[in-house]
Amino acid sequence: MQVFPYALLTAVVGGLTVTAVRSQRSAIKLNNRSWSELVAELHFVDSRGLILVARDYLDPRKGQIDLQPEEIWTLLGGDQGLRTMLLNADLLVALAAFAQQWNLDESVIVAERMRRDGVRLRKAVRRVQIGMWSQVFTGRHWVEVPFQLQEAASSYYLMRQRLLALYETSHAGLYPQLAKAV
Secondary structure, three states: OOHHHHHHHHHHHHHHHHHHHHHHHHHHHHHOOOHHHHHHHOOOOOHHHHHHHHHHHHOOOOOOOOOOHHHHHHHOOHHHHHHHHHHHHHHHHHHHHHHHHOOHHHHHHHHHHHHHHHHHHHHHHHHHHHHHHHHHHHOOOOOOHHHHHHHHHHHHHHHHHHHHHHHHHHOOOOHHHHHHHO
16 A cells, blocks of 8 residues: 555656657757748638637637537537647747747747646647547537637747737738748
8 A cells, every 4th residue: 555655656756757858859959940940830720710600719809609619620620620739839939939030029028928728738739639529438528619719729839820910010021921822
């Protein structure tokens, strides 16, 4: 009986260590890439659907329940769309950090805001995944899933908008190429 708490603690510490090492390797890998390489790695996200869902959540107006959960899921591209947003999130932050060459003060603040948006994005996607698994095992819909989908869309949308605004003021020459990629 005395071994279980130590085994659990060892497993938790081991898991956290592996996560920290992976995160550090990912950050190093992103920092060693050129601007062109970072932009080339961005995956397509349907901006029309993303903007529609995010603005519905961020800019309340009458008729706030017009978008139904199935429609939100479809507009975001389903599971693949959520995975794509997660893949792009780190690249967007790396692109914001890259702008430190031209605009140190603003890019540091924007990159930190984007990191926080990225944390909210990951948290929302994780909750959507938990909700989907819960639905598979219990056969009941998890009420929170549509709200988490909207939060994921809003977080990614804010990251995208922050990055575009940063490049518009920091390096207008690269802005058109970046706007086309995101």
